[in-house]
Amino acid sequence: MTPTPTQPATTPAPTPAAVAADHAGREAARARARALTSLMSRNGAVVVLILVVVLGTLLVPSFGSADNLRNVALAASFIGIIAAGMTFVIISGGIDLSVGSTYALAVILSAMYAPYGSFAAVGAALGAAALVGLLQGVVISWLRLPPFIVTLAGLTGIRGLVFLITHEGNDHPSIEGFRVFEVLGTGKLMTIGTPVWIMLAIFGIGWWALNRTPFGQSVQAVGGNDSAAELMGLPVRRTTTAVYVVSALCAGISGVLTTALSGGGQEARIGDSYELSAIAAVVIGGTLLAGGFGSMIGTLAGVLLLFVIQNLIVQGANLNSYVQQVVSGGFLLVVVIVQAVLSRRTGTAEA
């Protein structure tokens, strides 16, 4: 080791190279900060979910038990499946307010057709769901009416249909004896209920379809700018229609699982305001309501987050259901405000 020459007492005037290096360093730091905030706004739900689960496990003993976590996952799977379909709709720049009613239609139909066998029950429910989704999709894409209004009419009209087939809500069709498809709801795999696995499978397929298939690319392109997508030769109308069929099918699957788990006997009012929970989950997951960008993983985290927080309120604070509503709504507001502020800082938001 040779002794290093002593530093000059006075700091030398910064050379142009040093200034440039300093500038570049600051640029890089700013870019890192931007990347971090962007990462937070994109994967914020996953980060917050992990934080909340860890904190919850530490602070509330009853929350962390395997039994409780299993129950939370099972409860979340029904809204989760609906939210998976909703993610596609919202990425395409639309919105589907009718999913709660479509869900109810599937719940009632699958119980009603159970006497004719499992195949008839599932087929009738999913067939009807696909049909109402197709109808709304066609009206939205071919008549070019706003999705908000069409699916608002869907919310009212499909609920009317449910009341019609249940004789104004007086019938509560339930499954007599055992039907094979009930296993879909009551079965367990590695101690975890099948609905949870089905939800995970749907999110897996959804992630693949969104990010790895031409259909997914079309959905994102249509949501980003539908006239540009049209000029690029993408099948805009077909994509838009398909998105509402996907959403309705997801609601239908969720409905079938509900009947399978409960054995039927549900009210015609079931699924009221499920569309709000599903939209909230998608938005918390970081999918922009403006369309063009979204994340399946974010939505999954968003759904789990909603149910984990509700569960924590019950387990930890033992508060009644209306305080849960306040916390859920307040949480949603905080998330969307933080997202809006973050995305403006990273310069991705509209002016």
Add this chain to the structure above:
Amino acid sequence: MTDTQTPAAEAPVSWQSRLTGGVPLTTWLRERGVYIALLVLVLYNIVATPNFVTLDTIQLLFSQLPPVIIVSLGMALVIGTGGVDLSVGTTMAIASAVLAKMVIAPDQGGFGASIAVAIIVAVLAGLAVGIFNGVVVAVARVQPIVATLGVLVAGRGIALVITGGALVELFVPFFKEIRLGKLFGIPYVMIVAAVLALIVSFLVRRSAFGYRLLAIGGNRRASVLAGLPVKRTLITVYALSGTLAAVAGVIATARLRASDPSYIGLLFELSAITAVVVGGTALTGGRVRILGTVAGAVLIQLLETTLVSHNAPDSVARIVEAIIIIAAVYIQRTSRRSR
């Protein structure tokens, strides 16, 4: 549009173009679809519904209509800016809960205030909710659907917290006045609704505030560049919507003679959006039809009354309502695109 002006220069002005102001008759009719539908429905009822043209029917309509009309007025303003207010129903519930809390005697957990003070505080609560929505939308720039969705989810919970989670029966003499009071045979509440409609209509058509509102709905960015006070205008619009919802909440409470946070204002946001859209206000913003909104609210209510009086079940009424919404928007769609 252009080809209607050339013949007008030579041929004498036809009664059609004099009526429509130069717009093609089909377009003119399409824009007024809600009035035509209303007219058809009234005529149908006069012919086909026994005892329709009785004072009872009209009284019933007049007593049911005011809350929906009042909420729809605020909703029309919000939709005119290109937004939507999903929180109006829960704002009604919050106003109702605040009203109950103020009126109830101190020994039962209330404030024992006079009814006048209670109503003022309830309306102020609605104003506060509206300002909150407006700030979230205008300053934090959260999309209106999501911003007001948060209040929709939380609001009913807040109302339940205020009343302690239960229905509160209210024995207020003034409520009877609100329910049954009449001036020249017209219920007070209907007069209130009509006056509010006139004021809001004046605001939209004649005031600088109305022009700003429509400019923001037409193009928010351009409005910012033009130096309009976009934030202040948006906050005012949501504040008005919250205030009007609170007024409707007070009326609904008086009709129910109780504050029931889980019932008051339930699904009102959907009825109001339907009335506004059926009335010809563009969901994309930039155009507001106040009279059309009132007609839309009357149309939906009359439709329900008609179906009920013909013994159609509730389920059929819902399906018919869905078809009417789609039809109304479809009919008005073409005329909207031509501008």
